[in-house]
Amino acid sequence: MDAGYGVERSTGVLFGAWGSVRVVPHVELALRVEGGRLNASTPSAIERDVGEVGLDARWSASPWLVLLAGATRRVYSTDLGRQSWTTAGAGAEARLPLLEEGLRGVLRASLLPVVSVSGTPGPNLGVRAAAGLEYHWPTVGIAALYSLERYDFPRQGTAQRLEQLAALTLRLDVSPGSSRHR
């Protein structure tokens, strides 16, 4: 992030879990919980704890297209205080079958028109994008996704706050008793 005083970079490993349930044919609801610590990678940065809860709705419009809508609540905690982020947005996910047995590519993009950050005005731009691979066996799946969130806040005087969150997500899916076609 850059709050007008130089780039502050933090890196770390987050752990999480998520679960989904099909509410009606072609529509799933997914709940996601993540958390971890981001360590300072630049001198100006400070260590932050991150906790996040997200709720997403997914509608499989076709075998290769899924429409998404969801909201996320994220909290950063530092020794100086807490900052909470609330985002809501919608997007789409394209699924590209590479092999019939279950390997597919995933491309995802969402626009976040609603971003609320405590203590500061919301950003002018909020977008999220991801790309990666998923492989599914009948009851188990693995995924590797690269994702990026970008937030550009309105300029205040000579300074403009910029925030960006990039992640490499490794995910293990387990679907007891049935074939997974998420």
Added chain:
Amino acid sequence: MRRLVVGIALATLAAPPLVAQSSTADLLQQASQFYEHLDVERALPLLRQIVSPNWPFEVTPAERVEAYKYLGACLALVGKRDSAVLYFRAAIERDPFADLDSDRFTPAQLGLFAEARRLTFAVAVRPVVSARIDPRTERLSFTVVSTHATTLEARVRAVGGSAGRVLFSGASDGPREIPWDGLLADGRLASPGRYELIVVGRSGLVPRTDSARVFFDVAREVAPLEDTLQDLAVAALLPERAPRSAATRSLLEGLGVAGATLAVSAGLSNPGLRGSLRAGAGVVADAATVSGVVAFLVQRGQPEMPANVAANVQRRARRAAENDAIRRRNAEKLAAATLIVTPAAGLGP
């Protein structure tokens, strides 16, 4: 003179034509009345006229048999036993069903008729009478006869068909009713078509064998049957092998995912922040590229698509089950069919 000739011609034209049937029947009736009055001397010439080759009128087989029976009866009355037996045999040979009414003929006549039966060997079948039978509860009855003790076999079969089904096999003497339930040798209901009943007899008294047959048609009255469904067309099945274009498409998709990953990392990130975990994006992009190449190599040989194969197996199984159900329902309808039996015109198919 000319007027007289014209008058005779008109009278000839106006006269009713001779009816052969009634002439023979009238003469037979007259002879019968003479016989009833024991006027044998007047009955015999009339009966001999009827059986004579010179008799100008048509004589039906039944009339001829009747004439022979009365001839035999008359001669029996006058004590000409051998001649009586001869005429009785003539009657029996022409109609093995011929018999004397015990109320109208004397024991002596009956005895001579029985002797004629012992000396003559023949088997016969009565023509089939039109009938409608429910094979589950009713039977078609064939009437057969042998003139004396016989080893008899009655067999029904489709004309031109195989050996058929034996309906009766054993000793028999005189008339016999043989029932048929409409089933053939294979246990199935007779299909529509022409059939024949063949009766073969071997005499128990004289070294002779005789046979007779009767033809009849069988039709079925059955509820409308359902057509079975056609086999699934290619368009109704999923492709079981990956198309050749799938390999190229998978390669392009893998490269596309790799490119998109790098584009997200490089193009979407804010340049002012100088850093977007590009190493992570590189890992995913490399994995996508490798996956695309592997998918290309795997699918280049048009591999089988197990999911589609399994789905097609299920579809074919469903179609087979539907057809089995239709065949089962049709079989039940056929089993409940009514047989319509009619005598066949002519002798053969």
